[in-house]
Amino acid sequence: MAGLGGTPVLILREGSQRTAGREAQKSNIMAAKAVATAVRTTLGPKGMDKMLVDTLGDVVITNDGVTILKEMDIEHPAAKMMVEIAKTQDDEVGDGTTTAVVLAGELLKKAEELLDQEIHPTVIAAGYRAAAEKAMVVLKDMAIEVSKDDDDLLKKIAVTAMTGKGSGIARDELSELSVKAVKAIMDEDGTVDVDNITVEKKVGGSVTNSELVYGxxxxxxxxxxxxxxxxxxxxxxxxxxxxxxxxxxxxxxxxxxxxxxxxxxxxxxxxxxxxxxxxxxxxxxxxxxxxxxxxxxxxxxxxxxxxxxxxxxxxxxxxxxxxxxxxxxxxxxxxxxxxxxxxxxxxxxxxxxxxxxxxxxxxxxPKSVSIILRGGTEHVVDELDRGMEDALRVVGVALEDGLLMPGGGAPEIELALRLREFAATVGGREQLAIEAFAEALEIIPKTLAENAGFDQIDTLVALRSSHEKGVKTAGLDVATGSPINMEEKGVVEPMRVKTQAINSATEAAVMILRIDDVIASKSGGPGGEGGMPGGMGGMGDMGEDF
Missing domain, CATH: 3.50.7.10 (GroEL)
Incomplete structure (x- = not known):
């Protein structure tokens, strides 16, 4: 609304609502953080599961980030952007969806602290982009090479993707099936189209009755x-x-x-x-x-x-x-x-x-094969199917790229260390944004430790100490809570899982940060009169309505 000689001039339709400046940023960041919090407890091999019940009473039990976010009835526009990160990660790599969402949430949390220090969003965005670029360089240095003949390493990739997805019982058998299936359908030029693998789910029998059919x-x-x-x-x-x-x-x-x-x-x-x-x-x-x-x-x-x-x-x-x-x-x-x-x-x-x-x-x-998955109940078979899909995708990606990363939070700790060194070489306020990015990356090992029942601070200190001594592959052993060489332990994942997660989390965080004005037209939607919901369905109210 603008005033002209004392007469009010209406610019927006009656009932429309507008939130500007700090208020808009706060509300968007809050919604995005709430989404990250919702999936955070599912991260890692000791992550917990979520039970999602839809309006018809159908039940989904899973700890797969993208499945949880798709099933949740999310209303808030900024929160929907977080769901997009998970979908992109799933389409590109098939795994690492929870990592990407948790990282984006933490980047926004750190950005909020910088905004409170009167640092402009554009400066934060520039610092985050510079940090993400530097991170790609560091990850390339850490990469481990893998070839299509290295069955043992490929199986370990599949096991890492399946860990915590309800398939803990028969991981070795299922990882073997996934590696054989991907190698069977691999084209001469090295491309892998996982769509050429048919996965049929059948309730009955046990997980070990699952089989691969060459045809x-x-x-x-x-x-x-x-x-x-x-x-x-x-x-x-x-x-x-x-x-x-x-x-x-x-x-x-x-x-x-x-x-x-x-x-x-x-x-x-x-x-x-x-x-x-x-x-x-x-x-x-x-x-x-x-x-x-x-x-x-x-x-x-x-x-x-x-x-x-x-x-x-x-x-x-x-x-x-x-x-x-x-x-x-x-x-x-x-x-x-x-x-x-x-x-x-x-x-x-x-x-x-x-x-x-x-x-x-x-x-x-046969350039097309089938996997028959068996399990005791429908929910078990569905979760097995999600685990198998992740395993097939990551093995395919690893064969296409030929590059791996150690898991267990090792890349994040190494990146945080290198980015802090890099921040010291960058002048001005951007340095603070790069340091914030480095701190945000540590949310992954912190969460892994928390979900496994260990103390976050102790774990982080031990991991940092190992990396400072030059052990780049040191990650968290979720059984003991102490640092361990992830490459030797066989906890590995494709490099593309990490690069995609960091890139998409950075882009989403920067985009949400740069919004300083939200204009919601009247729709009479679930968010009340303004149509711009402050809450997210299935997650309770976000606290601040527009």
Whole structure:
């Protein structure tokens, strides 16, 4: 609202609310810190789990940062930015989501202390950016190289990603499955697309019953009971067209005046379907995977010809089948030739946990594989699935980049040490921001110690002392609470997990810091009249409403 000669001039719509300056910064920082606090206790191998219940009463039990933040009904705009960090981290690397969010929260907490000392947000932002750049250089110096032949190290990466994700019982077996699966689908040029690994979850059995299938597992049964249950030396036709009589594009009517004409019409339909099936069989195909529908009569003819058939397969599964069997997806039955068929040593229907599934195995060089995860309850299997997804992603990233980092808070302590030295060489107030960044990084080892039940200060002092003596890989041993060489212990993670977490946390913190004015239009939303909520659903009120 502006005044003009005593007359008030309304700029914003009635009911809109505006928070400016220090007040706006405080509120945004507060919301972001609350999100970080919510996931902080889940960090590390001794992290606790969260139980999330949605409006329908469905329960999710997890300590996976991104899952928690996605399930939480977050309203505050600054808090939503924290959720974005977790999503980006998950998309890029698949692990380290909690680290990224906790780090962003701590960077904002330290920035708030600097703002109280009258340091301008732009100066803090410049210092944070300089510190993040320097951090990338230090991390490169610390990196450990890994090659695709180093199975032992790759397994350790998978174990580190799975630790604390409810899969503690069978980590070694599952890490072996993940390494084998990633190596199987790795392309010649070294790229890894984890989407080519199908993970099927089945309740029943124990975690150790999980298995890797060099080929495809499809959660569907054969179409007709007269079809063979098992086909050896399978020649597979992959069809993207329906095996049924197509309807005309334009509206057309057929006038039938006598019963024999009707019979002739039906006979002709039957002949057309028979011709379609004969065309498939003539190529030598004895297995048909169809993305679309199959007429009941065509099913009968296929069963008579002894062809194992499944219909309505997902597009993504069809693409994986093509990679696994070396076949090509054909959009017209008339174009199907023998050269386009895929090959597998065996296609069979098996019953797993009461469900019939189709196994396409013994493929020559499958570039698509499947993992069947088993567990006692649905919640166990779901959490195993999240752990397995993290493991597959980090092994893939490690193979692509070929660079690792020690875990257990070692990189953060080393970075804090080097950044403090770097801050001394930078003049002016930026130096304070770089020091604040170094302090913020120490939240990771502090949190690891706290979640494992150790004293934060004692742990931090011991870790700093080890690093000052030149032991760059010294991290926290969560069993004893004392520093230990993480590389020797086998606690390692891809370098990209750390670089991505630091970069995205810095960017989000800088963006939130630079906001000094919040204008909320009236929406009558959950935040009351102003529509700009001060609280976050599922986390209680943030304390300050706009």
């Amino acid at each position: 495809m597992v499809i959660d569907k049964e054969r179409l007709h009971p007269n079809m063979p249950k098992k086909v050896k030396d399978a020649k597979i036709a992959l069809l993207n067209s329906a095996i049924e009589i197509e309807k005309t594009e334009v509206d057309a009517k057929i006038e039938i005046t006598s019963p024999d004409q009707l019979q002739a019409f039906l006979d002709q339909e039957e002949t057309m379907l028979k011709d379609m099936v004969n065309k498939i069989v003539s190529t030598g195909a004895n297995v048909v995977f169809c993305q679309k529908g199959i007429d009941d009569l065509a099913q009968h003819f296929l069963a008579k010809a002894g062809v194992y058939t499944i219909r309505r397969i997902k597009k993504s599964d069809m693409e994986k089948l093509a990679r696994a069997t070396g076949g090509r997806i054909v959009t017209s039955i008339h174009d199907l030739t023998e050269s386009e068929l895929g090959h597998a040593g065996l296609v069979e229907e098996k019953k797993i946990a009461g469900d019939d599934m189709t196994f396409v195995v013994e493929c020559d060089n």
